[in-house]
Amino acid sequence: MPFQTYGDEEKKTIDCLKGMSTLPSVKSLEIEQSNISELAVGHILDKTPCVTSLVIWDIARDTFPAERVISKWLDCTALAKNIAGKQVPDTHFPHPPRSKALEHLSISITFYDSDPNNYEISRSSLKLGGAYECGRFGNIDAPVEFGIKGSFGSMKNFTSLKILEISPPVLLGWHVAGALPLAEILPNSLSKLTLLNEMSHWVSFQWHFETLNTQLRAFVESKDRGRLRVIEYHIFEDVFTRWKVDISELRKLCKTVDIRFETVSRERGDEEYDWDDVYDEVRFDNR
Amino acid sequence: MIVAWCALLHTSFLKMNLADLPTEMVRCILSCIWPEDLFCVLTTCRSLHDIALPLLHACPFYGNLTMREKKHRPSYLGPLGNRPLEYQSFVGAISRRPELGSHIRTLDLSDHRSMEWNSENSKSLSTRDAKTLARRACEFSQMHDTDWFSILTRRIPFTNFMYIHQYRQAFILLLLSYCHGLESLLVNDLQCFQCTRLGNYQVSSAFGLTLATLSNLRLFKIGCGSRSAESGCGWNYPSALFECVFTLPNVEKLSMCLFKPMGMRKRRP
Numbered sequence: 001m002p003f004q005t006y007g008d009e010e011k012k013t014i015d016c017l018k019g020m021s022t023l024p025s026v027k028s029l030e031i032e033q034s035n036i037s038e039l040a041v042g043h044i045l046d047k048t049p050c051v052t053s054l055v056i057w058d059i060a061r062d063t064f065p066a067e068r069v070i071s072k073w074l075d076c077t078a079l080a081k082n083i084a085g086k087q088v089p090d091t092h093f094p095h096p097p098r099s100k101a102l103e104h105l106s107i108s109i110t111f112y113d114s115d116p117n118n119y120e121i122s123r124s125s126l127k128l129g130g131a132y133e134c135g136r137f138g139n140i141d142a143p144v145e146f147g148i149k150g151s152f153g154s155m156k157n158f159t160s161l162k163i164l165e166i167s168p169p170v171l172l173g174w175h176v177a178g179a180l181p182l183a184e185i186l187p188n189s190l191s192k193l194t195l196l197n198e199m200s201h202w203v204s205f206q207w208h209f210e211t212l213n214t215q216l217r218a219f220v221e222s223k224d225r226g227r228l229r230v231i232e233y234h235i236f237e238d239v240f241t242r243w244k245v246d247i248s249e250l251r252k253l254c255k256t257v258d259i260r261f262e263t264v265s266r267e268r269g270d271e272e273y274d275w276d277d278v279y280d281e282v283r284f285d286n287r
Numbered sequence: 288m289i290v291a292w293c294a295l296l297h298t299s300f301l302k303m304n305l306a307d308l309p310t311e312m313v314r315c316i317l318s319c320i321w322p323e324d325l326f327c328v329l330t331t332c333r334s335l336h337d338i339a340l341p342l343l344h345a346c347p348f349y350g351n352l353t354m355r356e357k358k359h360r361p362s363y364l365g366p367l368g369n370r371p372l373e374y375q376s377f378v379g380a381i382s383r384r385p386e387l388g389s390h391i392r393t394l395d396l397s398d399h400r401s402m403e404w405n406s407e408n409s410k411s412l413s414t415r416d417a418k419t420l421a422r423r424a425c426e427f428s429q430m431h432d433t434d435w436f437s438i439l440t441r442r443i444p445f446t447n448f449m450y451i452h453q454y455r456q457a458f459i460l461l462l463l464s465y466c467h468g469l470e471s472l473l474v475n476d477l478q479c480f481q482c483t484r485l486g487n488y489q490v491s492s493a494f495g496l497t498l499a500t501l502s503n504l505r506l507f508k509i510g511c512g513s514r515s516a517e518s519g520c521g522w523n524y525p526s527a528l529f530e531c532v533f534t535l536p537n538v539e540k541l542s543m544c545l546f547k548p549m550g551m552r553k554r555r556p
Contacts (some may be wrong), residue, residue, distance in 0.1 A: 012517065020533035026540070033544045
């Protein structure tokens with residue numbers, strides 16, 4: 001099958017979507033495992049104006065250094081902008097703007113290598129938590145850049161959002177330095193925040209629990225925590241056991257303000273562990 | 288006083304027969320029991336038969352059964368998943384009694400059986416040449432005890448056979464043509480996708496299956512099967528999928544797995 005360039009495919013998809021009729025009946029939209037562009041997400045949502053639940057799971061970018069496939073970068077700022085949408089008066093289907101209608105938003109990202117020759121290498125690298133980094137891949141002379149750009153930024157305009165599932169780098173940006181405080185980002189309507197872990201095995205990952213802990217503590221102690229009742233933290237099992245994360249202090253703090261802090265330990269999304277069991281094992285090893 | 292009233296209520300409850308309960312209540316009770324038990328209820332009396340029959344056919348395929356559940360499932364209950372013979376047996380039963388098709392509410396065709404359909408027993412029907420098409424159709428008919436060819440041609444105009452690329456598609460199309468009350472459709476690979484695309488094609492070409500067939504559809508989920516995983520990143524921007532999906536008039540929950548590239552981790556549990 002001949003490969004087409006990213007731009008051509010995107011144009012084709014968007015042209016196709018423009019010609020489609022609007023589906024006001026759709027309330028829940030899930031897009032899983034797709035390499036769809038940020039702009040195309042916006043166009044799909046334009047055609048489903050009454051969506052209240054949006055799940056974009058495993059939005060994929062290919063790290064393979066070739067011109068044949070797609071962009072190697074995901075622009076989180078553009079994605080947020082396209083999800084929020086523009087307020088366009090629609091006489092046929094009067095509806096609130098997307099940012100005001102969305103109640104559930106879930107986003108996760110994956111980077112993969114489409115070159116079959118690199119397939120095994122990349123998998124083993126992932127297992128070792130080694131070679132992949134956000135921003136660089138390959139040898140020093142010919143590095144391949146890939147990763148995420150920007151961040152979701154302020155979500156204060158998502159006034160109906162109740163459930164948000166997102167990883168810290170997508171929400172706050174890849175770099176810890178300069179990240180906005182959670183209180184300035186999260187909407188007051190939010191009742192459950194799930195912090196995913198899909199990028200936590202990368203070497204240059206900065207949002208480890210110690211870093212995030214500071215952000216979360218500041219948020220929980222602030223008056224701008226709104227209606228938040230549950231924080232669910234997905235933790236990468238290797239990191240978890242390696243650095244012996246202690247969440248008890250944060251859990252206690254959350255309890256004082258009537259917020260439930262839960263943890264889910266998941267390794268590369270394949271298996272799910274009970275955090276307390278893993279923690280018990282760690283404590284047993286330390287004796 | 289209250290004790291006496293309760294005693295009276297208790298006595299009248301003991302005298303009450305299952306058949307005395309309102310139909311809605313019986314339906315609610317029967318919807319909670321396993322298909323095996325439902326089959327037993329079906330054979331007890333006519334009134335229960337009429338209630339149990341739609342429930343038994345509401346979700347005829349059980350792609351998500353565990354191995355243990357599959358093992359303990361009695362053979363008389365018919366198809367388990369999308370295995371060719373089981374599938375054909377079920378479609379055969381529906382074609383003999385089309386009224387049963389209207390009871391089907393959920394079609395879960397997401398079980399990964401495409402490889403079995405792609406075996407030598409399932410030759411490709413893909414052709415635009417009329418002579419080859421006719422020859423293939425005859426082969427198709429001879430391969431099975433049931434006269435599928437005549438059933439297919441009754442339901443789907445022969446000229447549109449060119450859009451059927453696999454036998455599995457033919458069977459899925461045939462089945463869909465009987466499911467007038469379908470509410471949930473779950474498909475899992477490109478073959479099924481092509482089939483649903485056929486459903487779209489019918490809208491503009493009076494293909495036999497009209498959009499009305501899918502007009503009650505509330506949930507449409509298209510997953511990503513093994514074939515697309517093997518083909519790597521070939522299926523990047525499925526515009527044709529959008530062409531299909533955006534013609535479903537009443538769908539409320541839309542789930543699309545557009546592409547499963549090599550090297551990508553497993554989907555979420």
